Amino acid sequence: MFWIICAALVGVVAAAIAAPLLRRQGEGAEPAAAYDLRIYRDQLREVERDLERGVVDTADAERLRVEIGRKVLAADRALQRSGSGARSSGGWAAVAVLAVLLGGAFLVYQRLGQPDRPGAPIAQRIADAQELYDSRPSQTDAEAQAPKPFRPPPDAEYLALIERLREAVKANPNDLRGLELLAGHEERLGNMAAAKDAQRRLVALRGEQASSDDLGRLAALTIEAAGGIITQDGEKAVAQALARDARNPQARFMMGLLHLQNGRPDRAFPIWAGLLAEGPETAPWIVPIRGSIQDLAWLAGHPDYVPPEPAQGLPGPDAAAMAAAQDMTPEEREQMIEGMVKGLEARLATQGGTAEEWGRLISSLPLIGQKDHAADILAEARRLFAEDPAGLEQIEAAANQAGVE
Numbered sequence: 178m179f180w181i182i183c184a185a186l187v188g189v190v191a192a193a194i195a196a197p198l199l200r201r202q203g204e205g206a207e208p209a210a211a212y213d214l215r216i217y218r219d220q221l222r223e224v225e226r227d228l229e230r231g232v233v234d235t236a237d238a239e240r241l242r243v244e245i246g247r248k249v250l251a252a253d254r255a256l257q258r259s260g261s262g263a264r265s266s267g268g269w270a271a272v273a274v275l276a277v278l279l280g281g282a283f284l285v286y287q288r289l290g291q292p293d294r295p296g297a298p299i300a301q302r303i304a305d306a307q308e309l310y311d312s313r314p315s316q317t318d319a320e321a322q323a324p325k326p327f328r329p330p331p332d333a334e335y336l337a338l339i340e341r342l343r344e345a346v347k348a349n350p351n352d353l354r355g356l357e358l359l360a361g362h363e364e365r366l367g368n369m370a371a372a373k374d375a376q377r378r379l380v381a382l383r384g385e386q387a388s389s390d391d392l393g394r395l396a397a398l399t400i401e402a403a404g405g406i407i408t409q410d411g412e413k414a415v416a417q418a419l420a421r422d423a424r425n426p427q428a429r430f431m432m433g434l435l436h437l438q439n440g441r442p443d444r445a446f447p448i449w450a451g452l453l454a455e456g457p458e459t460a461p462w463i464v465p466i467r468g469s470i471q472d473l474a475w476l477a478g479h480p481d482y483v484p485p486e487p488a489q490g491l492p493g494p495d496a497a498a499m500a501a502a503q504d505m506t507p508e509e510r511e512q513m514i515e516g517m518v519k520g521l522e523a524r525l526a527t528q529g530g531t532a533e534e535w536g537r538l539i540s541s542l543p544l545i546g547q548k549d550h551a552a553d554i555l556a557e558a559r560r561l562f563a564e565d566p567a568g569l570e571q572i573e574a575a576a577n578q579a580g581v582e
Contacts, residue, residue, distance in 0.1 A: 187279065195271075214256060217249045217252060224238055224242060265462070274391075291403045313407075316403055316410040319404055319406045320403055325367055325552075328365070338365075344358050349453050360376040360546075371400045376394055390425070391416075396427075406438070407435040415431045415435065430448075442476035445477070449473060457540070459518070460537075461544050518538070521537070521538050535561070536576070547578075551581045553582060
């Protein structure tokens with residue numbers, strides 16, 4: 178039935194296009210050249226009458242006769258070329274081109290399309306998504322296949338310091354501060370699996386005292402170590418972060434990504450749409466969300482969704498950055514996000530800014546592994562806004578949300 182309907186629609190469209198091309202003039206219709214010829218002959222007779230009445234002299238009358246005579250000859254030749262109701266010679270050629278286009282479209286679809294693929298009702302699509310979810314690789318397999326992220330070559334002195342840090346943590350495995358530093362520096366070196374292991378041990382040692390941000394960071398490192406794939410280990414860490422704080426934006430972003438990776442845009446869309454509505458515009462997850470939210474809305478069955486406009490006057494990604502983010506690897510996107518955060522920091526250091534902007538910087542730094550630096554920024558912001566109670570309240574709220582003291 179589907180193919181019958183398609184064939185009928187193609188036939189109707191082809192007939193609508195071809196009909197004007199083949200339409201011939203009516204049998205009694207007068208060619209335009211014949212009408213022009215009759216007018217010119219009337220004009221010649223009018224010139225003779227004007228000459229007899231003395232309206233024009235002989236020289237003017239002769240000039241008019243010559244000019245009108247040329248028009249008569251041109252109209253007569255046009256009348257002979259038009260024939261008597263002949264079809265336009267280009268009509269059949271245009272119809273032939275139309276037939277070639279239709280046939281070519283059919284052949285291209287046969288080659289590149291999937292004409293034999295059966296329809297997929299929603300229940301089947303959900304079943305396929307569940308199968309994709311169940312067949313995810315293990316964390317070990319994903320880490321073995323994940324490409325090593327690019328990092329600029331570190332200098333020898335820095336590597337020597339990191340090696341000493343590794344030895345110190347190995348000698349004192351219960352050193353919370355050492356594990357926190359090791360996780361951050363291993364990540365900076367691109368050793369994502371080692372960073373994940375250090376963060377996992379840190380979370381285990383903190384136990385019930387581990388914050389939602391600690392667990393969210395563990396989830397992010399687990400996903401990065403797996404090359405961006407959210408394995409069962411990564412999903413478990415995300416779920417633990419949300420169990421501590423259901424509003425944790427980083428964990429919510431990763432949960433939406435999990436649904437998206439496993440063919441459930443209907444579940445991913447409300448999560449990401451909520452994050453986009455909440456902001457802040459400088460949050461690292463806003464760039465990838467803005468770059469894909471409209472396509473995601475269409476796939477989720479919300480074609481009329483209109484994303485909220487970025488807050489005016491606040492730093493955020495421009496249209497070019499959002500478009501470029503769609504084609505980036507996770508490592509490239511991470512570098513871009515870090516550059517945006519550092520750009521905000523540089524602007525606030527040189528030009529100053531609002532309390533909200535300082536709060537956004539404080540909340541963004543922990544997301545790129547610089548929680549200690551966020552504490553330094555918080556101290557500076559407290560000094561700058563010491564005489565502004567409203568601004569200081571905004572900064573303190575951002576610091577509390579980010580877990581910065």
